[in-house]
Amino acid sequence: MSLKNIAIKLETSDSYSIGNVTALLSEIAAHLKKLIASGEASLIDLKSLPFAPGEYEQLRQALDHGEVTAQIDAIGLSEIIETRYPGVWWLTHYNVEGDIVADIIEIAIIPSILQSQPEDVRAGLDMLQAVISQPIQQND
């Protein structure tokens, strides 16, 4: 007997739902209204939600891709995608092994993690000034 003898029912990602996607879209809409009204950003931690099998993929499909995709290379990759709804960003942080360590939807004008951090800016300036202060090698 092989695996071929076992009747396996393949389920598509849209074949199962307990309503999480609809609830999340409503929550995102409420956060977008807040962003428009006051400029206040919001975050939703997807790892804390009890998704039914397939619902995560359904949410991916519902939010889809927009115009912007960014990548950060810091202790593993991070993928930042603006969804088809401007102001709604999907942030997936991976570790160096490629496993997801944080999966977040950020409703903001621009995700905070994309902004340069003041400490890094200061360190960068120090590095730049060190380069400038080096004597320039003359090419004869």
Add this chain to the structure above:
Amino acid sequence: MADHDTLAQRLIQQGISRRAFLKFCTAMASLMALPPGSAQAIAAALAQAKRPSVIWLSFQECTGCTESLTRSHSPTVESLIFDMISLDYHHTLQAASGFAAEKARDDAMKEFYGKYLLLVDGSIPTKDGGIYSTIAGMTNLDMLKDAAKGAAAIISVGTCAAFGGIPKANPNPTGAVAVSDIIKDKPIVNISGCPPIPAVITGVLAHYLTFGALPELDNLNRPKVFYGETIHDRCYRRPFYDQGKFAKTFDDEGARNGWCLFELGCKGPTTHNACATTKWNGGAGFPIEAGHGCLGCSEPDFWDAGSFYTALSMPATPLTFATGAAAVGVAAGVGVSLANSAKKRAAKAAHQPVTLNDLE
């Protein structure tokens, strides 16, 4: 790393940028089940965090708890956390053995007296003076008492250390007890589960590292952020329970449709843990998602609470109050929960071994 170094200094020395640190703190917030917006606050706290010494004692156990932690699918976060503590003694993980290993434990206990975290996995045999489990000629009982004296706090990892676990199951031949049955004068956190979820272990360590204090605990000394709700509360199959849709066997139409496993013995309604959201194997799923009911492994005496395959509404002794509650939804669930407590007591008093018939 020098002990006076803060975490921020440590990361800078490793060439980790502030942005990477913020990413790490975002992952920590997720790990600790804190609001995702708290990453900035965590970053500020961690920047000042000192490196605590940790002594890990393994007693009457199967090493499953350590396996759970070391085979976790988020090694970067956990290795970073472990990089931030000084794990001065752990039987399984340390390179040293014999006298050198025991000296490492003694040295850490003296140097960090009153400050170190003591992690314990496994129950402690007490019968016949505790002779049924010894390390370097010392009983687990004596070693625990000795190590607990200078501990700032104790973290009981796994159901064995937290509640006695399987070694304590009837007839409990070694007189196994939980850490909290022996140590009464130290703060104790119970991270129950057989094994516990690795993210919960590191989440508690991260909380201590970040805030310098233990997280808020429930009535069984478990961190509320992870054990505050039942598996049932957060189960994706819960809507089927509310609709009265139950799988009757493991291969019927209901099972194939993913209906509630309550009638097949799922202990989700009385089990507090984070499996339904944190999940296992890198978030791939948890037992109910694989089609099997929850065994209730993070609750005291789960091994002696009757068959894993008998519905909670079918008490070990006749309790007409709860019989038939399975199909009528949430209100009945409250009664079931009460009945289950009574059932556990009854089952414990009259131990009912699981037979082959129970498994069919």
